[in-house]
Amino acid sequence: MKIGCECGSTIFDYCNVPQKGHLIPDQKWDDVFDAVEDEVIAPLSTSKISEEDAYTKSRHIISEESRLMWQCIDCGRLYIDDLNGELQCYVPASDVTSKQILRGRESST
Ligand SMILES: [Zn+2]
Structure with missing residues (x-):
């Protein structure tokens, strides 16, 4: 493009x-951090998701709001x-x- x-x-x-x-947007800033913590860091730390899934999820969470x-x-x-x-x-x-x-x-x- x-x-x-x-x-x-x-x-x-x-x-x-x-x-x-x-x-x-600042209106979504905390939501992004909360989603990374809840959907990536916490599940990864308890081995509920794989490291590869964590990379994919974190990129998706950040990209979705940007x-x-x-x-x-x-x-x-x-x-x-x-x-x-x-x-x-x-x-x-x-x-x-x-x-x-x-x-x-x-x-x-
Ligand atoms: Zn110009």
């Missing part, structure tokens, strides 16, 4: 790139999937607004 930004640039949807992020977002590195516009999967565009407030807001911290290891 690629997004044609309103500035004329193209945002490519590759995995693990600094212009892509995953949004979990939506994708991308940022144009040229103009900084944010594109976020809404609840219906429709792409919504948000424009930076000024020229000094970060164009790397979705970049992850550098690993210290």
Whole structure:
């Protein structure tokens, strides 16, 4: 998938790139942690599910509540999937607004 930004640039949807992020609404934040604890950690610790099932379940729980977002590195516009999967565009407030807001911290290891 690629997004044609309103500035004329193209945002490519590759995995693990600094212009892509995953949004979990705060309304679902605790639900995600509770589900991981109740449906993954507790059953795994008592051997009710396998390690492989735990990986699959935890990824499913997190993915189910998250939506994708991308940022144009040229103009900084944010594109976020809404609840219906429709792409919504948000424009930076000024020229000094970060164009790397979705970049992850550098690993210290
Ligand atoms: Zn742009």
